[in-house]
Amino acid sequence: MSGRSPRGLGAPIAAIAMLLFAVAADAVAAPSVDATIEPSQIEMGESARLTILTSGSGTLSVPLPVVPGLEFRVVGQTRQIQMINGATIESTSTIIRVTPEEAGLFSIPGVTPNSPPLVLRVNPGHGGGSLSQPNGASPGTAPLVPGSSSANGLRLTPDGSAFVRMEIPKHEIYVGESIPVEIQVGMRDGFVASVNGLPKFNSSDFTLNNLSHQPERAARVVDGKPFTVLSWRTLLAAIKPGTFSLNFETPLTVRMRTRPLRDSMLDDLLGDPFLQNIFGATVSKNITVASPEAPFTVLPLPTQGKPPDFGGAVGNFKISTEISSLTNTAGDPLTLRMRVNGSGNFDRVESSMLGATAEWKTYEPKATFNPADPTGYRGEKVFEQPLIASQPGAHIVPPLSFSFFNPVTRRYETARSAPLKVAVSPSAADIAASNPALSANAKGTPADDSHSGLRPDHAESEARVDSLTPPYFERPFLGVTSTVALLFGGGWVALRRRERKTHDLQGARERSRSQMLHALLERMAAASAAGDEGAFFNAARSALQQSLGARWLLPPERISLADVDGRAEGADRADLRQLFMLADEANYSGGPLQAADFERWTELVRRQFAPESPS
Amino acid sequence: MLIALAWWGSKCLAAPAPAPAAAQAQAQAQAQAQTGYSSAALYNLANAYARAGKPGLAVLNYERAKLLSPHDADIDANLRHVRETAGVPPEARKGFERLAGIAKPRILAWVGLAGLIVAGAGALARRFYPRRRGLLLAATLVGICLLALAVANAIAIWPVMHEAVVIAHTAPARVAPVPIEEPLFVLPEAAIVSMRAEHDEFVLIQTQAGRMGWVPSTSLAPIVPKRQTK
Numbered sequence: 001m002s003g004r005s006p007r008g009l010g011a012p013i014a015a016i017a018m019l020l021f022a023v024a025a026d027a028v029a030a031p032s033v034d035a036t037i038e039p040s041q042i043e044m045g046e047s048a049r050l051t052i053l054t055s056g057s058g059t060l061s062v063p064l065p066v067v068p069g070l071e072f073r074v075v076g077q078t079r080q081i082q083m084i085n086g087a088t089i090e091s092t093s094t095i096i097r098v099t100p101e102e103a104g105l106f107s108i109p110g111v112t113p114n115s116p117p118l119v120l121r122v123n124p125g126h127g128g129g130s131l132s133q134p135n136g137a138s139p140g141t142a143p144l145v146p147g148s149s150s151a152n153g154l155r156l157t158p159d160g161s162a163f164v165r166m167e168i169p170k171h172e173i174y175v176g177e178s179i180p181v182e183i184q185v186g187m188r189d190g191f192v193a194s195v196n197g198l199p200k201f202n203s204s205d206f207t208l209n210n211l212s213h214q215p216e217r218a219a220r221v222v223d224g225k226p227f228t229v230l231s232w233r234t235l236l237a238a239i240k241p242g243t244f245s246l247n248f249e250t251p252l253t254v255r256m257r258t259r260p261l262r263d264s265m266l267d268d269l270l271g272d273p274f275l276q277n278i279f280g281a282t283v284s285k286n287i288t289v290a291s292p293e294a295p296f297t298v299l300p301l302p303t304q305g306k307p308p309d310f311g312g313a314v315g316n317f318k319i320s321t322e323i324s325s326l327t328n329t330a331g332d333p334l335t336l337r338m339r340v341n342g343s344g345n346f347d348r349v350e351s352s353m354l355g356a357t358a359e360w361k362t363y364e365p366k367a368t369f370n371p372a373d374p375t376g377y378r379g380e381k382v383f384e385q386p387l388i389a390s391q392p393g394a395h396i397v398p399p400l401s402f403s404f405f406n407p408v409t410r411r412y413e414t415a416r417s418a419p420l421k422v423a424v425s426p427s428a429a430d431i432a433a434s435n436p437a438l439s440a441n442a443k444g445t446p447a448d449d450s451h452s453g454l455r456p457d458h459a460e461s462e463a464r465v466d467s468l469t470p471p472y473f474e475r476p477f478l479g480v481t482s483t484v485a486l487l488f489g490g491g492w493v494a495l496r497r498r499e500r501k502t503h504d505l506q507g508a509r510e511r512s513r514s515q516m517l518h519a520l521l522e523r524m525a526a527a528s529a530a531g532d533e534g535a536f537f538n539a540a541r542s543a544l545q546q547s548l549g550a551r552w553l554l555p556p557e558r559i560s561l562a563d564v565d566g567r568a569e570g571a572d573r574a575d576l577r578q579l580f581m582l583a584d585e586a587n588y589s590g591g592p593l594q595a596a597d598f599e600r601w602t603e604l605v606r607r608q609f610a611p612e613s614p615s
Numbered sequence: 616m617l618i619a620l621a622w623w624g625s626k627c628l629a630a631p632a633p634a635p636a637a638a639q640a641q642a643q644a645q646a647q648a649q650t651g652y653s654s655a656a657l658y659n660l661a662n663a664y665a666r667a668g669k670p671g672l673a674v675l676n677y678e679r680a681k682l683l684s685p686h687d688a689d690i691d692a693n694l695r696h697v698r699e700t701a702g703v704p705p706e707a708r709k710g711f712e713r714l715a716g717i718a719k720p721r722i723l724a725w726v727g728l729a730g731l732i733v734a735g736a737g738a739l740a741r742r743f744y745p746r747r748r749g750l751l752l753a754a755t756l757v758g759i760c761l762l763a764l765a766v767a768n769a770i771a772i773w774p775v776m777h778e779a780v781v782i783a784h785t786a787p788a789r790v791a792p793v794p795i796e797e798p799l800f801v802l803p804e805a806a807i808v809s810m811r812a813e814h815d816e817f818v819l820i821q822t823q824a825g826r827m828g829w830v831p832s833t834s835l836a837p838i839v840p841k842r843q844t845k
Contacts, residue, residue, distance in 0.1 A: 331695060333705045363704040366824040386704040453696050454666070455689040457659040464651030468682050468839050471724035472769035473776060481728055488735030495742050 032056060033112045037098065041121040045159055045256055047283070048098040048120055052111055055091035062094065062111050070106055070120070071099040073283075099283055154186065154222060155292050161191035161254045163222075164199065164291035166247070168236070172297045174407050177314040178235040178345035180377045183211075185250045185289070186220065186227040193284055196251040199232060205244050205298070209234040209375065233375050237345060238298040245293040256285050305412050307403035311351075314405045315344010321400050321417035323387075328424050330392045336385045338365075338400050338417065343378040346371075351402055353385040359395045361388040389424040396421055509550075516546055517609045524605070528598035536598060537583035540605050544576060547608040575604050654683035658690055665693065670701035670805040671782035671836075678780060678807070678838045682772075685719060701805040706823075717764075720772055727765020734758025774809065779818070779835040781806045786835065788828025792817035799828045810837065 034053045042048050050072070052062050064072045076095040081088060100106070103124035107117045154163045167182040183199045198211045215230040238244075301314070317340050324335040340349050346369055353365040365385035372378040389395050397420040406413050471477040520543040527536035542556075549556030552567055561580040568576050579601055661676030677694040684690060695705050718726070737755035741748055786806075787798030792814040802808065808820040808830075817829040 361699065363702075368825075388699070388705065453700075454662055454693050457662055458655035458689065460653055460655040460659075462653050462655060464653045464656070465683070465721070466651050468652050468679055469776070470682070470720035470769070470772050472720070472727075472765070472772070477724060477728075481731065484728065484731055484735065488731075488739065491739050492735075495739065499742075 033062065033115060035111050035115060035118060037108065037118045037120055040119060041123065042100070043123045044100060044103050047100075050096040050098050050108070050118070052094045052096065053091065054094075055089060064096065065108050065111070067106055067108055069100060069102045069104060070108070071101060073097045073099070097283075156222075157254070157287065157289050159191070159254070159256060160223075160225070161188045162186060162250075162252055162287075162289045163227075164248055164250050164289045166291045166294055168294060171295055172299065173238055174299050174314055174405065175238055175241055175301055176312050176345060176348060177405075177407055178237045178347075178377060180373075180375050181208075181234060181236040183232045183234070183248050183291075185215075185230045185252075186222065187230070187252070188222075189226045189228055191254055193253040193255055195230065196253060196286065199248040199250045201246055201248050203244060203246050205239055205242065206246060206296075207237045207239060209236075235345075235375050235377055238296065241298045241300040244296045244298065246296055247291045247293040249288050249290045251286065251288050253284055253286050256283055301405055302411070307412055307414055309401065309414075310403045310405070310412060312348035313344060313346075313350075313403070314348070314407060315342055315346075316406055316408065317342035317344060317349070317402065317404050317415060319400065319402045319415040319417050321397075321420065323397060323420050323422060326420070326422055328389060328422060330389055330424050330426055332388070334387045334389070334422065336387050336397060336420075338383045338385075338402070340381045340383070340402060340415075341379075344404065346376060346379060346381055349381050349402075349404075351383050351400070353383055353400060354387065354398065357398070359389060359391065360397070361390055362386070389422065392424045392426040394421065395424055513546065513550065513609075517543060520546075521602070521605070524598070524602055528602070533586040536601070537579070537586040540579055540601050541583040543605045544579065544608055547605075548576075572604060572607065576608075579604060652679070652683065654680045654687065654690075657683070658687070658693075661690075661697075662693065665697045669782075670697050670703075671780055671784075673697045674701075674703075674805040674807070675780040675782060675836050675838065678775075678778075682775065682839070683719065683721070686717075698805060701803065703803055703805045703807075704823075706807070718768075720768055723765045723768045727762050727768075730758040730761025730763075730765065732758070734762060776839050777810050777837075778807055779810050779820070779837045781808065781830075781834055782836045783831075783834035786830045788820065788826070788830050789817075790828065792819075792829040794831075800826060802830065802834075807838075808835070810835070 032055050035050065036053075037048050037050045039048060050065075054062060064074070066072075073096065074094060075097045078093045080091045080093075082091070083089075098108075098120065100120075100122040103122045106120045106122065108120060109117050154165055156163045163184075163186045165184040165186070167184065169179055173179055185195065185199060187195070201208065211232045211234055215232045218229050218231065220227045220229045236246075319341075320339045322337050322339075324337075328334055336354060338351060338353060340346075340351070350367075351365065354360060354362050356362050363386040365383045367381055367383045369376070369381045370379050372380070387397070399419045400417045401414050403412060403414045405411070467474070520539045523539040524536050524543070527533075527539060545556040545559045548554075548559050548564070548568075552559070552563070554563070561577065561584070564573070564576050564580055582601075657676045657680035661673045661680060664670075664676060665673035674694060674697055677690055677697065680687070680690050681694070698705050717723075734755050735758070737751045737758060741751045741755070744751065781802045781804050784804050786802040786804075788800050788802055789798050802820075802822070806822070808822055810818050811821055811827070812819040813832070814829070816832050818832045818835055819827065820830050820835070821827045
């Protein structure tokens with residue numbers, strides 16, 4: 001071998017290398033698909049992960065498998081590009097979440113015709129709650145997760161997200177008896193997305209009063225976990241005797257884990273629902289949560305000792321009666337009331353009250369119920385019956401009775417009221433009938449029509465009107481009345497405004513006058529202090545001119561000594577005249593004046609501005 | 616022309632024939648609207664209906680007569696008699712209604728207007744004649760009292776404006792204004808009900824016991840008829 005030239009081997013090696021390269025290039029260029037599912041065995045309420053890995057130079061689209069009973073949803077996709085020997089290789093990994101809708105063994109077909117199928121086993125859950133699926137598949141009875149538990153007498157759903165509870169006071173009831181029942185729906189905070197309907201039961205042996213659409217809401221801790229509890233209170237009644245069991249169901253939408261519980265333990269430790277929601281680890285699912293079945297023994301009502309007036313009322317009741325008036329006129333109606341108080345099935349509490357008697361004409365009673373609690377289990381039913389005494393005299397309203405079955409004493413009971421005494425006086429018609437002299441009316445016609453019991457016709461003497469509508473509701477009358485009212489109202493308002501305006505004007509004048517007096521007195525005081533007679537008397541004369549002008553209704557600047565001579569009266573007349581003269585003198589002669597004079601003249605000016613000045 | 620005739624004929628055939636009592640009440644209302652109303656005429660008409668065994672129309676006319684003569688003892692007596700005969704419980708008048716109805720509404724309306732004038736004039740005159748303040752204050756108070764009496768009477772009458780009498784032999788009341796519904800209850804003839812609403816040929820009524828239902832409008836006649844447009 002060593003004797004052979006290497007040049008002679010070069011060509012075959014190159015050919016082999018080229019062949020290998022071509023084979024390798026072909027091998028990496030051809031797309032391949034690989035699918036795996038893990039885990040291959042899960043329980044109801046969990047999800048498996050299906051991973052489809054495609055690789056090759058071209059893009060391969062893989063359709064989602066379709067398997068009845070399994071739900072497939074793409075939750076993620078990664079793409080990787082590699083260069084191998086100059087060839088571009090693209091690999092894509094698609095992660096699909098597989099959520100079972102029912103238990104069983106499922107075969108997921110291969111993603112390509114040549115791929116082998118995948119097998120997924122879904123074990124049924126175990127526990128108290130039941131799950132019913134939208135497609136009507138039978139619900140599992142075992143809990144979905146090992147953590148499902150019965151706590152505090154409650155039976156939680158397999159995943160511990162909700163419970164329904166029924167509280168009843170007793171399990172042995174009589175046919176027709178109403179018992180208060182409370183239905184509680186507990187929802188673990190963050191787990192239950194919505195309540196999709198009111199609690200209901202599927203038994204035809206019981207009746208249930210309507211449930212409110214706004215139940216009571218309360219927070220409660222169950223096994224250390226927070227729950228919101230919705231409570232409905234209503235009445236339950238049995239229709240027929242026998243032994244029955246009863247439970248309530250409520251449709252809910254819950255958020256379920258999509259990962260096995262062992263992977264979710266950390267979530268649970270950290271306050272699971274929110275972390276699961278953040279990382280997309282839950283899926284919404286409609287479930288129906290049922291309460292534990294409650295046994296009932298429904299007893300028939302005894303036939304022995306049943307009162308003839310028993311109408312089906314079961315409970316404990318008391319009655320009382322009253323009448324609208326103990327004195328009345330024959331022919332006038334009275335109202336007889338019977339009050340039935342207590343607890344029980346008030347919808348069966350009926351009474352015909354008083355039947356027609358020779359003394360009383362009776363009418364059909366009407367009933368109103370006043371519940372004392374929201375369910376209507378306790379309360380008062382009031383029957384009202386119109387009565388008319390046909391004859392005057394002392395009448396007795398007979399005692400009324402009401403029969404019911406008491407489930408506590410287990411026998412029929414009859415409640416009776418006391419009789420009522422009513423004094424009925426004769427009516428005007430009775431008096432007229434007994435006195436022939438009064439039996440004719442003012443028109444001279446007979447007072448009674450013996451054939452029909454009607455009073456006779458009237459003679460038409462009055463003027464006719466064109467409408468029966470009272471004038472209050474006629475537009476012309478309303479228009480006239482409104483106009484008159486508006487006129488008076490407007491006049492009153494106008495008068496008030498005028499008075500207010502006058503008052504305001506007077507007030508303004510008074511204020512102006514007071515301010516001016518103040519200013520002039522200050523000027524007088526200043527002039528007095530300075531010994532300036534001219535300024536003092538000028539200010540004093542101006543002040544007097546203001547006062548006298550307002551009094552005599554003259555312009556103040558035109559008031560002169562002649563006006564003072566002609567109009568001034570009283571003790572101050574001479575002083576006024578002298579002050580005017582002194583003012584002229586001080587102006588024109590400039591003669592000296594004593595300091596005491598200033599005080600005297602100042603006092604005179606003040607007197608003139610007093611409210612009741614003599615001039 | 617033929618098309619128009621055919622359309623008119625079809626309309627005539629399609630139109631429901633009113634009940635006899637309703638037609639009678641309608642004809643009576645039209646006749647009275649032309650001739651006018653009087654208490655005596657209404658009372659006599661009611662007596663005629665009562666004798667003819669038509670308690671609904673009798674009660675209707677008694678109630679109308681009461682609007683014009685609220686204190687006529689004959690009207691009260693016959694109304695009570697007819698209602699008893701028809702098995703309808705009698706009406707119990709409340710104290711306020713008795714007080715407010717001391718006179719005819721037509722008189723009280725004008726008394727109220729006079730009271731308004733006296734009260735208004737008295738209030739204004741007190742401003743001009745301060746020396747007669749006491750006398751004018753008394754006049755004002757009297758006017759206010761008269762006005763209050765008229766207002767009380769109007770309030771007492773107001774419910775009657777929306778009341779009707781069942782004039783058919785029986786009037787089924789239904790939960791909805793359609794004839795296919797099962798009746799909730801049946802109103803007897805001569806019962807008085809309050810009208811709450813109207814829809815097509817039905818009236819929503821409320822009985823004195825508080826029950827409500829839709830009744831055919833042909834079974835009812837309002838106590839105060841609507842004014843006929845001339």
